[in-house]
Amino acid sequence: MSEGTENKEILTKERRIRVIFDILHRTLMHHAMWFDEASRQHGREKAYGLLDQALKKSTEIQLKRLSKVLGFEMEGDLPKPFLELPEEKLQELTEAVAVNWLANDGVWFQAVEFTEGMPQAKLCNDATWACFSPLEAWSVKRLLNLGENSGLEGLKEALKFRCYGFINKQSFLQETPTSFVYMMNDCRVQSSRKRKGLDDYPCKSAGIMEYYKFAEGIDPRIKTEVITCPPDLHPETHYCAWKFSIET
Numbered sequence: 001m002s003e004g005t006e007n008k009e010i011l012t013k014e015r016r017i018r019v020i021f022d023i024l025h026r027t028l029m030h031h032a033m034w035f036d037e038a039s040r041q042h043g044r045e046k047a048y049g050l051l052d053q054a055l056k057k058s059t060e061i062q063l064k065r066l067s068k069v070l071g072f073e074m075e076g077d078l079p080k081p082f083l084e085l086p087e088e089k090l091q092e093l094t095e096a097v098a099v100n101w102l103a104n105d106g107v108w109f110q111a112v113e114f115t116e117g118m119p120q121a122k123l124c125n126d127a128t129w130a131c132f133s134p135l136e137a138w139s140v141k142r143l144l145n146l147g148e149n150s151g152l153e154g155l156k157e158a159l160k161f162r163c164y165g166f167i168n169k170q171s172f173l174q175e176t177p178t179s180f181v182y183m184m185n186d187c188r189v190q191s192s193r194k195r196k197g198l199d200d201y202p203c204k205s206a207g208i209m210e211y212y213k214f215a216e217g218i219d220p221r222i223k224t225e226v227i228t229c230p231p232d233l234h235p236e237t238h239y240c241a242w243k244f245s246i247e248t
Contacts, residue, residue: 031058048138098166102188122205129209136162137217146218152180152246155218162214171238179245181227183238190230190239200230200239211242222246 011019034054038047060077067073073080085093108128113121140146140158147154156172159165159182169186190200207229215222222244229240 044134051138052142094166098163099188101163102167106189126206126209129206130213133210133213134217137214141218149219149221151219152178152222152244155215155222155244156180156182158214158218174243178248179243181241181243183241185238187239200234202231203240204229204231207240207242215244219246 031054035047035051038050042050063074063077063079067079075083082090109121109125112124137158140161141150141154143161144154144157146158150158159170164170164184167188168184171183171185172180173183174181189203193199193201204226208226211226212224215224223246225243225245227241227243228234228238229242234240
């Protein structure tokens with residue numbers, strides 16, 4: 001593909017690299033805007049079906065083109081260099097991208113907080129979780145091939161594959177055929193605040209959106225109950241705890 005003479009003259013190597021990353025960012029944002037508009041025009045459920053179609057095709061096209069330019073082979077629909085990585089490196093990479101997700105969330109929170117104040121940042125945070133949790137539930141269901149009504153077993157498996165599931169310590173207890181309790185034993189955000197001598201971040205309002213919407217996205221029959229979440233007092237064993245139940 002030819003490039004205009006004007007661009008050739010102004011693009012130093014460093015600037016060209018910045019352009020590449022900026023176009024990748026624009027692609028991600030454009031992808032999200034398409035989903036948002038499809039949701040507005042056709043409803044969220046239909047938009048998820050459209051997202052599934054677009055994501056499969058777009059990923060295939062993009063990886064195929066990048067493989068030609070960068071000279072890596074594809075094995076099926078996955079880049080071969082990734083398949084050749086040792087398991088330890090893949091685990092490290094998984095944690096790295098999950099931590100980057102959390103960092104991205106944090107810098108957005110601070111961007112709003114430092115310009116508009118804490119109340120507005122919390123408002124944006126809660127509203128964002130109300131949108132993100134159903135999307136994450138949809139993504140995990142798609143990844144794990146969970147059925148529409150996978151129940152508590154489906155939810156337990158799905159919770160392990162949330163972004164938080166790869167960077168925080170969590171556990172399940174009091175498991176019965178109709179309910180279980182989920183605990184966040186170590187939270188990267190709260191532990192960081194604790195090391196700095198800060199109080200817990202009061203995340204209960206966001207947590208209610210986060211867990212209620214995620215569980216509902218996995219199986220709408222599941223009911224969610226908050227047991228404790230900051231600013232609530234909690235024992236040293238965990239930062240927050242949630243009960244999930246289903247009627248049989």
